[in-house]
Amino acid sequence: MPRPSIPQHHLLRRSAARPVATRPHSRPVVATRSLKTTSSTYSPTPSPSRQVSQPSTSTSTFTTINASEISHFSNLSSHWWDEDGEFKLLHRMNPTRIEYIRQKVALQPADEEHWSFEDRHRDLEKEAERGSGLWLTGKRCLDVGCGGGLLSESLARLGGEIVGVDASESNIGIATTHAQQDPQLSRKMSSGELQFRHSSAEALRDAGEKFDVVCAMEVLEHVDQPGEFMKCLGEMVKPGGHLILSTISRTPLSQLLTLTLAEDVLRLVTPGTHTYRKFVKPHELRRFVHSDMGGYNTWHKNEDASDIRTDEVGETRGIIYDPLAGKWKLWGGVEGTFWKDVGEGCNYMYHARKRI
Known part of the structure; x- marks a missing residue:
């Protein structure tokens, strides 16, 4: 991949109205960070209980959502589908995010792929068919912090059964209204294959919801x-x-x-959207999944060079903005090299697959 210049756009993206955390007025620079948590004050919020086709209520009281964050993103909800507005770079990033999901979900090695001498002549044909067409058919997907429904709509068009959840009621209203304008998506909403719920990830978890694919795009850096x-x-x-x-x-x-360029100088993103100390480094995320989320007993090891790690779970890949092409691109590089670290210096993707 050609080395792109590093523009102000490199790091500008916004999650769907984040179910997220408080932003202080000043942004302290913190040298270290841990994902581990100890005690906290939980704010009670109503939660939906499990229903296959529609939301309902639950009694969960734990949430990582912060009201001031929701208010911030709710004020921007009307701009979600303006491709030249506040979410311009997010619209441009969406195809690259979908491609990363496709690589991890549709192009994964089959667990028990059938092979025989009789149909060996179809090997190339079957390989070409992988990851094409409605490759999410039969898979239930969750889009946490769905905002106006940008990612959820794309996943629904690829055949998945999608649940988009957001803590901002106005965002859910925008997502629902926009999807209803498309006949295909409107039918999916009527059948329950595409749902938008005003709720939280914790409420769905407490209600026993399970998914084949769980996505949280640009949310982690905003939660409490x-x-x-x-x-x-x-x-x-x-x-x-x-x-x-x-x-x-x-x-x-x-x-x-x-922060400096995007928010304070160029005002391409509303000031106060991000807080530096809430950013999480790739190795911190991988190590947390290993130490606090079951490690290799719960999650598969990677199938690339990164499997040499013994205390980190999952793959991370940089995602950078190429100003010449006007597109976001996935960054390459071998695990542990300077080149890969450069690509993950700003935006990055993370993937882990749970063991059966």
């Missing part, structure tokens, strides 16, 4: 307790299922691009 939030997501992944995130690393480069 990232460790508890990660464990909540992991508990909702079915055996054999996938946990996929995108977030921001805590580096001087990310501080420069996301």
Whole structure:
């Protein structure tokens, strides 16, 4: 992949109205971070109980959601589908996020792939068919912090049964209204194959909801307790299922691009959207899944060079903005090399697959 220049856009993306954390007025630079949490004050929120086709109520009182964050993103909800507005770069990032999900879900090695001499002539044909068409058919997917439904709509069009959940009621209203304007998506909503719920990840977890694919795009850097939030997501992944995130690393480069340039100088993103100390480095995320989420007893080892690690679970890949092409691209590089670390210096993706 050609080395792109590092523009102010490199790190600008926004999650769907984040079920998220408080932003202080000042942004302290913190040298270290842990996803582990100890005690906290829980704010009671009503939660929906498990229903296959529609939301209902539950009695969960634990949440990582913060009211001021929800208010912040709710004020921006009307801009969700303006491709040249506040979420311009997120619209451009969406195809690259979908491609990463496709690589991890549709192109994964078959657990028990049938092979015989009789149909060996179809090997190339079968390989070409993988990851094409409605490759999410038969899979139930969760989009946490769905916002206006950008990722949820894309996943629904690929055949998945989608639940988009957001703590902002206005975002859910925007997502529902926009999807209803598309006849295909409207039919999926009528049949329950596409749902938008005003709720939280914790409420779905407490109600016993399970999914083949759990996504949380640009949410982790906004929650009050990232460790508890990660464990909540992991508990909702079915055996054999996938946990996929995108977030921001805590580096001087990310501080420069996301906070100084994007928010304070260029105002491409509303000031106060991000807080530097809440960013999580890739190795911190991988080590937390190993130490606090079951490690290799719960999650598969990677199938690439990163399997040499013994205390980290999951794959991370940088996602960078190429200003010449006007597109976001997945970054390459061999695990443990300087080149790979450079690509993960700002935005990055994370994937882990649960054992059966």
